Amino acid sequence: MIRLLIEPIVRAALAEDLGRAGDITTDAVVPADARIDAVIAARQPGTLAGLDAALIAFELLDPSLELKRLCADGARIERGQAVARISGSARPVLAAERTALNFLCRLSGVATATRSLADAIGNHKARIVCTRKTTPGLRILEKEAVRLGGGANHRFGLDDAMLIKDNHVAMAGGVRPALRRAKAAAGHLVKIELEVDTLDQLAEALDEGIDAVLLDNMGPDMLREAVGMVGGRAITEASGRITRETAPAIAAAGVDLISSGWITHSAPILDLGLDIAD
Numbered sequence: 001m002i003r004l005l006i007e008p009i010v011r012a013a014l015a016e017d018l019g020r021a022g023d024i025t026t027d028a029v030v031p032a033d034a035r036i037d038a039v040i041a042a043r044q045p046g047t048l049a050g051l052d053a054a055l056i057a058f059e060l061l062d063p064s065l066e067l068k069r070l071c072a073d074g075a076r077i078e079r080g081q082a083v084a085r086i087s088g089s090a091r092p093v094l095a096a097e098r099t100a101l102n103f104l105c106r107l108s109g110v111a112t113a114t115r116s117l118a119d120a121i122g123n124h125k126a127r128i129v130c131t132r133k134t135t136p137g138l139r140i141l142e143k144e145a146v147r148l149g150g151g152a153n154h155r156f157g158l159d160d161a162m163l164i165k166d167n168h169v170a171m172a173g174g175v176r177p178a179l180r181r182a183k184a185a186a187g188h189l190v191k192i193e194l195e196v197d198t199l200d201q202l203a204e205a206l207d208e209g210i211d212a213v214l215l216d217n218m219g220p221d222m223l224r225e226a227v228g229m230v231g232g233r234a235i236t237e238a239s240g241r242i243t244r245e246t247a248p249a250i251a252a253a254g255v256d257l258i259s260s261g262w263i264t265h266s267a268p269i270l271d272l273g274l275d276i277a278d
Helices: 003-018 024-029 051-061 090-120 139-148 166-172 175-185 199-208 220-230 247-252
Strands: 035-042 066-069 082-089 127-129 162-164 192-196 212-216 235-239 257-259 272-276
Touching: 003 051, 003 090, 003 139, 024 090, 035 090, 051 066, 051 082, 051 090, 082 090, 090 127, 090 139, 090 247, 090 272, 162 166, 162 175, 166 175, 166 192, 175 192, 175 199, 192 199, 192 235, 199 212, 199 220, 212 220, 220 235, 220 247, 247 257
Parallel strands: 127 257, 162 192, 192 212, 212 235, 235 257
Antiparallel strands: 035 082, 035 272, 066 082
């Protein structure tokens, strides 16, 4: 990922952790001239993401540290596998340790959750996509983690495309007026997607013309009927409480995309730790 975009995020996290006086524990306990040779290793299997951010955390505190990647972001890793080696002055390594691991564990968790859904749907054409349900300030990193886990990205923000949801429809007075207002305001490169939860709403949307439809909380049978109604005239996206158990049947209904907020807002971390090398 482009360093220009992620370095400010890492700097802010370090500043939050170091506070006004820095790592007073390490400064008190560890001699200034102490050296360290350490590895970051996985405590459980999963998909690696966030190594760029983690290594930048160490580098920002001491550019002279020797940093070696042992795995690429996106790799499937096993328990006990080392993913990076850090050598040099001990104090900055220990001071940056938690910030680096926070990024690495969080983002690897997102990638691992995404991979679990992507694997679950097998060879169906559907792709797993994320949503805007991301940690404030970390969206670019979490969306990259989704891609590393085999998924794809939905909107990065409110200005990417128009997604007309149920509250928009209610405030506009219905599907047709909502779509007509959106089309009148959209630029020639702006796509319009509409959330529907009934087949009647879908029929209205197709009659007006639409780029994509978000089929919300529909079961597999209803999704299959919706996909048939669309007939390739729009991109079809299924959403609503997607799990590893329900994803295969949803994918089998023939949708193009399956969106999940869980993979970013509720994915458990992947446990990795810093170990001093023998």
